[in-house]
Amino acid sequence: MIPLQRGPLPEELIARMAARSERIGDHRGGARESWRDARTIRRDLTVHLVAMAAGLSRCMYCGDSEGTSIDHFQPIAMAPQRAFDWFNHLWACAFCNSNQKRDLYPTDRHGEPLLIDPTSDEPADHLDLVLVTGAYRARTAKGRETIRIFGLDRPVLERGRAHAYVRCRSMLRDLARLAEHQEHAEALAVGHALAVQPFADVLYEMLRLRTAPRAALVFGAETVAGLNMLTGPHFAKWGPVGR
Template identity: 85%
Template structure:
């Protein structure tokens, strides 16, 4: 899980969502039915969420599968008034949404969510990612519940992250060598491929740790050089993100 930036919606879409929300008390079918009947709004929201998502429309929870639908972070069953609240919408794959999270929304004694919202929280404040094994370790109660509810400890996800770590290290070494030999076009292609692959949390964690005292020893000097190139917009052609 990585932090994501939530941009403002177009004013016209905001107004239509607000108008829908105002209909909730009178709508005979309830919030869930009104949401289902709002196909145009859902389609437009999906496009904005896909643009926010990591990689190529990856699920904002597991980071592995392609996102398929809008998830209400605070479920409609619990907070029907937030059905059309942009701040309550995230992009999720079918498995995370329907098999894992469903209508679960654990809270602490003060009524605050015990789930990480990647558009509002820094996941690294609550989770440690062990790159070599692909396992998440909780740092807080919110981290522990996030692992449990979203199934972030599923063996298939842990194996996927561990393999993504191997892949990232190899590609970053290639990136450093290509840049060293001024093969900028191919280096740019490798850099882009790094930023759109699944398990963006692996690359994000590597970028976060690249300045640690033992980073060169753990990752290798060429890998660190590749990470620094991703962070420096002047090093390679084309826009890169962290």
């Protein structure tokens, strides 16, 4: 998981959602059916969620698969009045949404959610990513429940992150060499490819650790040089690079 920035919605879309929320109690099928009937609202929300998502419309939970549907972070069954709440909508793949999370929403004894919301939480406060193995390790109860509910410890995800780490290191070395030889167009292409690949959490973690005392020893000097380039103005508009 990486932190994501939730942007504002157009006023007319906010108004349509508010009108739907007001009529939930009058809808024959309740909040869930009202949500299913709101096809144009779902279509318009999808545009904004895809724009928020990492890479090429990646799932905001696993970061691997393409997102396919709007997930209600706090499920409709638990909070029907939040069915049309923009701050309750995230973009998810079918597996994370339908197979893993479903209507699960664990809370602590104070009623606070024990799932990471990447639009309001910093995932790194709750999760450690072991880059070499691709495994997540929980730092908090919220991190532990997030791993469990979304299945972030699935072997296929751990293998994917481990391979992404190898791929990132190689591409970052290429980026540093291309920049050194002033091959700027190809360097920009490599930077863009890095920013839109699946498992943005791997690149995000590398960027986060690039200033650590042993970063050059762990990643290699060229890799760190590539990471530092990605924080510059030419790359700031792409995915986790600009975060």
